[in-house]
Amino acid sequence: MRKYGILGHPLGHSLSPQIHTALFALDGETVDYQMYDITPEELHDKFDFLSTLDGFNITIPHKVSIIDFCDRLDAGAQRYRSVNCIKVGKDEKIGYNTDVIGFTKSITALGASLNSRVLLIGCGGVGRMMAIETALEGGDLTIAALQSDKALAEEVVREIKALKPDAKVRIAFISGAALDRCDLPEGAQFDLLVNACPVGMFPKVDRMPSTPAVLDGVKYVFDAVYNPKVTLLAKTAREKGAKSMTGMAMLVLQAVAAHEIWDNASYKTEDINKIISDMEDLI
Template sequence: MKRYTLIGGKLGHSLSPQIHERLFKLRGREASYGLTELSDDELTLNIGKLRELDGFNVTIPHKLRVMYFMSELDRSAELYGAVNCVANREGRLIGYNTDCDGFLESVDAMGAKLSGKVLLIGCGGVGRMIAIASALRGAELTVQILESDRDLALSVVSEIEKHAPGAKVRLVTSEEEHGEHYDLLVNATPVGMFPKADACPVSADIIGRSDAVFDVIYNPLETQLIKQARALGKPAENGMAMLVWQAVSAHRIWDGDEYTREEIRGVIDEVSKLI
């Protein structure tokens, strides 16, 4: 039986075992998937034990530090500067980043146009990754930021220019965003997450001018942003889809397994009931 785990800080609320167990079951694979809480010091002490596994996933706070223990980094890990998936190839640890795959697959599955005009709210953490991925897909990208985040945003723009020369990117504050139509609206901020679930990161006017909406938040499953978009009849997806699709990418890496969108929709719906 193959063995996998998720390493991270506090993992008490993680849904990763339930997601991966369903994916293994769909392909009839006998495998176990656990949770391993590690501090920074414990990561160094336990890397030998991790080498005994067939692979593992990585979450905060270890996505950067774990890179130093890799025998090789996939281009995805180099591009996004973080590792969240590791494959053990005969003792050699290969680091990947499947967070981006989770976002891209989610957007594709909902039929949204990532190569068109995209409004991204926030550019820290996952927002940075989404900004780079969108630019590489050919998006005409508008990033709405707080003025206090301008330096961070400018560093993201520099990264985009490095990886996607000629990409169209502009930074705006909420006061500077004026009446444009967007093919896709993406929220990459915590606005709308518990305990402030009544908040919405953008105005109803912006939602109305967007053809599709994606929110990285999955607790609650239906944020105010998602609720308003669906009320207008627009395709809208939450972060649970991204969480499941990045797990699918890990299974491709580990075992070469592929899944249909219908199968993954089923997993998303099943795991969503656990929230």
């Protein structure tokens, strides 16, 4: 039986075993998929053990430090210096970043395009990746950030300009508890709003990262938060006529990308949608 797993600390109630077990089942295979809760101090001592697996996923806090384990990185992992999926082969161990794939596939599934007028709330962690991908796709990007994240936002803009000197990108600073119209350039209109911050996550489900007015005229909303399955931001966007999606799709689609890497697997859209729905029912 092949062996896979997820590596992180602390892992808590990760959905990765359920998602990957379901994907392997679609392939007609039963595998041993375990959670490996390993502290940062233990990581390098576990490299020999990790080499015995067929592949594994990585979450915080190991996405950068696990690079030392890899013989080679794919383009996405190189760009973001972050690895969340590894294929352990006979001759080499290759690190990948499937968060990128999960995000871009989610935007496509939503029916939206990054090559449009995009408002991104938050630029740390996954937000940095979302900002850079949007700019590389040709989007006209506005990054909304807290004043306390000014240095972080400016660093993301510098990264974008280094990769794409003609990128259209600007920063808007959030002046209150949530992003408001007054924080944005006068008359600014957006096709897609992406939320990369944790506001609205369980248990504080009665909050959203922007005021309802910010959603006026927005056609699509992608909220990276996946618990609850319908955030207040997504619900408000739908009430205003926008199409919205929350983060469970991204979580499942990055797992699908891992299976494409490990086994060159392919799945029917309806099967993936069922897994997304099943995982939402678990939270």
